[in-house]
Amino acid sequence: MxxxxxxxxxxxxxxxxxxxxxxxxxxxxxxxxxxxxxxxxxxxxxxxxxxxxxxxxxxxxxxxxxxxxxFARGTTKYSSNDPNQQQITDSLVHFIAGDLQPLSIVDSKYFQNLLGKLNPKYQFPSRKHLSTKLIPEKSTEIRNELKGNLAKAISVCLTIDIWSNRQMRGFLGITGHYIHEWQMKSVMICCKRFKGKHSAENIRHEYEDTVSSYDIYEKITCIISDNAANMVKAFDFALPGFEEEQKSFDDESESDGEDNC
Structure with a gap:
């Protein structure tokens, strides 16, 4: 016993x-x-x-x-469900994603030696496990948290840009800006490959797909971009809730024109 x-x-x-x-x-x-x-x-x-x-x-x-x-030989490693193992792995994912480190860093014997000295009981995740499970799970967690924060915002301003890398692969980036508890917040809500022509129709389609996935279409009050022709054409429309203000502005412009005649 x-x-x-x-x-x-x-x-x-x-x-x-x-x-x-x-x-x-x-x-x-x-x-x-x-x-x-x-x-x-x-x-x-x-x-x-x-x-x-x-x-x-x-x-x-x-x-x-x-x-x-x-009498034990070597060091007993943490089990996969050990809180210490999970905490270190979570910090490792944050380090790789937050500092834009290559996934191959987990294969580096020098990096493994460093963490091994700090905690010999830690088990390194494989590169495949990192890319197919750990990072996607963290991405989903952060996305859900971001969606919840945007749901609390009264209004959201967006900045949008599209560019090509040296291999001429297009990328679209959309950043959201809002006020939460009297503090300005800026978050990246989209950074993805942009395939096909950089036409106004394609840009508008990707934009609407992104804002609908976060359910913020009715909250957008301002969109900022460069003055490229495709960008201007893509967002040449009245924002939600601003139709009446646009109409009022147009009426005032016409009135001013009549007074000047």
């Missing part, structure tokens, strides 16, 4: 006889009793290596024996 292993479970109060306890490291419920803890120990040994080593180490200390870490 190893009662120390029960510290790794949420044990019901005032238990007597058999009971079920929920593992603190996962969602599993394990059956056992205070007198027979083998099921709990087996679960921890199979699923949560770090917790198992901690339980065994405590047991060795209680018996006045040497710590198991003295």
């Amino acid at each position: 190893n009662s120390r292993v029960l510290d790794e479970f949420h044990v019901p109060e005032n238990v007597s006889g058999n009971f079920k306890a929920k593992c603190k490291h996962c969602e599993s419920y394990i059956s056992g009793s205070t007198k027979a803890t083998s099921n709990f120990l087996t679960h921890v040994k199979r699923k949560h290596r770090d917790a198992y080593l901690r339980v065994i180490e405590i047991k060795k200390e209680d018996l006045g024996q040497s710590k198991i870490s003295t």
Whole structure:
């Protein structure tokens, strides 16, 4: 019997006889009793290596024996669901995306050596796992957060530009600006490949596709771009909610014209 292993479970109060306890490291419920803890120990040994080593180490200390870490070879790595593993991985994704680092940095032996010195128990994600799972998940998380913030904005001003790189591949960028709690916020809501001709129709289509995905079409009060002919033509329309103001402006212009005659 190893009662120390029960510290790794949420044990019901005032238990007597058999009971079920929920593992603190996962969602599993394990059956056992205070007198027979083998099921709990087996679960921890199979699923949560770090917790198992901690339980065994405590047991060795209680018996006045040497710590198991003295005999362990190498360093036990974090499991994928360990909070420390997840926290470091999240920071790694932020570092790569926020500083525009290449995905290949996780394959660099020098970078791995650096983080290995800082925390030998951390397991590096593969480049494939990073590109197919971790970054897309973080992108979705940030996009949902941004969408929620824009939903709170009363009005949004946009700046839009389109350009080509050295390989003549087109890219469209749209930045949103709004006030939240008396502070100016600027966010990138679109930066993507722009395929096909840079015509006014194509620009307008990509613009409408972007603003509709964030559900901010009715909140846009101003669009700023350069004076290229395709840009001017793409946004040569009255913004939502400004039709009456435009009409009033036109009426005033006509009145001024009559007075000058």
